[in-house]
Amino acid sequence: MSFYESLTRLEQLPFESIWKEATAADVQRALAKDWLTEMDLLVLLSPAAGPYLEAMAQKAQRLTRAHFGHAMQLFTPMYLADFCVNHCTYCSFSSIYDFPRSKLTLEEVRREAAAIAATGLRHILILTGESRRDNPVAYVKACVEVLREYFSSVSIEINPLSAPEYKELLEAGVDGLTLYQEVYHQATYRELHVKGPKRNYRNRLDAPERGCQAGFRSVNIGALLGMYDWRQEAFLTAMDARYLQDKYPDCEISLSPPRFRPYLGDFSPESDVTDRALVQIILAYRLFLPRSGITLSTREPAALRDHLLHLGITKMSAGVSTEVGGHTSGGGTPQFEISDSRTVSEITEMLYAQGLQPVFKDWDMLGLERV
Amino acid sequence: MQDPLVIGNTSLSSRLFIGTGKYSRNTLIPEVVARSGSQVITVALRRVDPGADEENIVSHIPDHMTLLPNTSGARTAEEAVRIARLARAGGLGNWVKIEVINDQKYLLPDNLETIKATEILAAEGFVVLPYMSPDLSAALRLRDAGAAAVMPLGSPIGSNRGLRTKELLRILIEEVKLPIIVDAGIGRPSEAAEAMEMGAAAVLLNTAIATARDPLGMAEAFREAVSAGRKAYLAGLGPVEEAAVASSPLTGFLGN
Numbered sequence: 001m002s003f004y005e006s007l008t009r010l011e012q013l014p015f016e017s018i019w020k021e022a023t024a025a026d027v028q029r030a031l032a033k034d035w036l037t038e039m040d041l042l043v044l045l046s047p048a049a050g051p052y053l054e055a056m057a058q059k060a061q062r063l064t065r066a067h068f069g070h071a072m073q074l075f076t077p078m079y080l081a082d083f084c085v086n087h088c089t090y091c092s093f094s095s096i097y098d099f100p101r102s103k104l105t106l107e108e109v110r111r112e113a114a115a116i117a118a119t120g121l122r123h124i125l126i127l128t129g130e131s132r133r134d135n136p137v138a139y140v141k142a143c144v145e146v147l148r149e150y151f152s153s154v155s156i157e158i159n160p161l162s163a164p165e166y167k168e169l170l171e172a173g174v175d176g177l178t179l180y181q182e183v184y185h186q187a188t189y190r191e192l193h194v195k196g197p198k199r200n201y202r203n204r205l206d207a208p209e210r211g212c213q214a215g216f217r218s219v220n221i222g223a224l225l226g227m228y229d230w231r232q233e234a235f236l237t238a239m240d241a242r243y244l245q246d247k248y249p250d251c252e253i254s255l256s257p258p259r260f261r262p263y264l265g266d267f268s269p270e271s272d273v274t275d276r277a278l279v280q281i282i283l284a285y286r287l288f289l290p291r292s293g294i295t296l297s298t299r300e301p302a303a304l305r306d307h308l309l310h311l312g313i314t315k316m317s318a319g320v321s322t323e324v325g326g327h328t329s330g331g332g333t334p335q336f337e338i339s340d341s342r343t344v345s346e347i348t349e350m351l352y353a354q355g356l357q358p359v360f361k362d363w364d365m366l367g368l369e370r371v
Numbered sequence: 372m373q374d375p376l377v378i379g380n381t382s383l384s385s386r387l388f389i390g391t392g393k394y395s396r397n398t399l400i401p402e403v404v405a406r407s408g409s410q411v412i413t414v415a416l417r418r419v420d421p422g423a424d425e426e427n428i429v430s431h432i433p434d435h436m437t438l439l440p441n442t443s444g445a446r447t448a449e450e451a452v453r454i455a456r457l458a459r460a461g462g463l464g465n466w467v468k469i470e471v472i473n474d475q476k477y478l479l480p481d482n483l484e485t486i487k488a489t490e491i492l493a494a495e496g497f498v499v500l501p502y503m504s505p506d507l508s509a510a511l512r513l514r515d516a517g518a519a520a521v522m523p524l525g526s527p528i529g530s531n532r533g534l535r536t537k538e539l540l541r542i543l544i545e546e547v548k549l550p551i552i553v554d555a556g557i558g559r560p561s562e563a564a565e566a567m568e569m570g571a572a573a574v575l576l577n578t579a580i581a582t583a584r585d586p587l588g589m590a591e592a593f594r595e596a597v598s599a600g601r602k603a604y605l606a607g608l609g610p611v612e613e614a615a616v617a618s619s620p621l622t623g624f625l626g627n
Contacts, residue, residue, distance in 0.1 A: 066530065066531060069392055069529075069581050070393060070394060071392065071393060120423060217446075245475065245476055246476075249473060249476055250475065253475070291476060291477075352395075352396060355395045357396050357397065360426050361420040363417050364417050364457075
């Protein structure tokens with residue numbers, strides 16, 4: 001049993017008629033509940049919930065402050081390598097683009113780590129393009145050995161691995177896994193992933209569960225919003241998160257709502273996710289999963305991020321570069337264009353001004369190992 | 372009147388324990404400490420970063436406070452033991468709040484793992500204060516394992532739902548010959564007072580103060596509520612009757 005079986009059932013739901021038939025009274029009922037069902041989630045993502053965004057926001061904020069207080073966990077991504085064997089129609093790292101590819105040496109990893117750690121951050125997310133040949137598990141492991149000297153928490157966002165491989169990285173000091181399904185709608189998934197192992201939908205869908213089985217402390221999932229109908233994608237993402245949360249209660253399941261951003265190519269998605277839609281998605285996530293982390297990336301512009309912070313967000317990236325070695329040397333090809341280029345200290349100041357406390361360190365798996 | 376709470380070798384005049392999480396800034400902590408009158412403060416070791424300056428939570432805690440590092444983030448007894456040892460090695464003292472949670476949805480404690488961790492740490496000389504679901508058998512085992520107090524929840528962490536476990540707390544207070552510190556769920560000063568009136572030795576709370584509109588005012592309100600509740604307990608509450616009992620009986624003229 002994996003989420004795939006649930007997905008097969010959920011995909012059969014008559015989404016169009018559900019969106020159309022949801023009423024204001026349905027939204028009010030969902031808002032009054034403590035524990036939301038699958039149907040409540042559908043209602044909160046429906047057009048009928050549009051006029052209720054403020055009421056949803058008030059409740060989302062209450063829940064967030066009760067469970068997470070005024071804390072906002074900060075992290076930054078570090079790109080280790082941009083070699084990739086896939087052709088995905090929305091990504092600059094796609095194998096069809098011809099640009100000088102690079103991979104950090106361990107010495108360069110150390111320099112990047114030192115530069116990031118100097119900003120005060122203690123949580124890092126390492127990323128690679130998807131290439132087992134160029135960025136094998138052994139390479140990631142060697143990088144983690146270096147990074148654990150600088151950070152109290154290291155998460156990975158790399159190609160899907162087997163459970164034993166995840167376990168190997170866990171033992172090397174990785175405690176979190178981020179893996180986006182990108183698109184839950186299966187036909188669209190096949191269209192957008194033209195070539196390479198990433199075409200294997202099921203392998204990707206089951207990878208977060210393999211991470212839970214391996215024992216990662218946190219697993220973060222998401223759909224790249226804009227690739228297919230956002231209501232359906234958000235619904236399936238949240239159902240995937242609840243599936244994992246129910247089955248692996250000891251793992252902290254988080255969600256991210258990334259929106260499509262400009263990249264090297266000229267693909268533009270059919271579904272335009274407006275700011276209003278993004279807000280509805282974040283609020284529905286929070287009301288459906290009151291204790292789950294929700295991560296906000298620098299894909300969103302600074303002014304919008306500052307507002308979104310009060311709607312249920314618990315983690316955000318800061319001081320971001322999406323190119324290999326971008327924290328020290330720079331000059332590489334960014335995976336996508338970021339919108340919020342503020343430094344860690346600028347984000348810190350902004351958070352304090354908004355009545356929120358930046359949290360640089362919220363775990364210490366590496367410290368545990370020393371005892 | 373002297374009415375100290377003695378835990379380990381420490382005598383406390385305040386029965387309000389507070390936390391350090393969820394504040395909008397750590398610089399509020401010293402004033403919350405002052406206004407609450409608290410002498411014991413819990414801090415999640417996972418948040419402690421000795422390398423940080425302003426962001427190091429411990430640097431904001433006044434020196435006179437007894438630190439109660441907690442094992443937040445531990446999913447097993449083994450992890451809790453490691454965190455406790457790390458805290459002591461890091462100079463945070465030998466008190467520890469055992470918090471073993473492997474349910475990220477409700478954040479309810481795992482009593483079995485908590486008992487295992489308590490046995491190990493108490494034997495190593497820690498002053499162990501385990502956070503637990505209020506279950507009599509588990510509380511007695513924690514006592515036998517060497518806990519210095521037990522800390523049952525009033526309702527789930529951060530919920531501000533009050534004393535939903537009241538009947539179970541009452542049984543623990545009556546049966547476990549250790550200080551009972553009600554931890555988690557208290558949202559209002561009146562609920563803290565009620566716990567103290569019932570005979571709880573102390574209360575530990577964080578969310579109710581940290582997420583109040585005015586945390587300093589709320590810290591003071593809890594100080595007074597805990598004190599009032601304790602005084603009421605010591606004074607002995609009057610009996611509760613099913614029917615009205617008149618102060619001036621109507622049949623008194625009949626004599627005996």
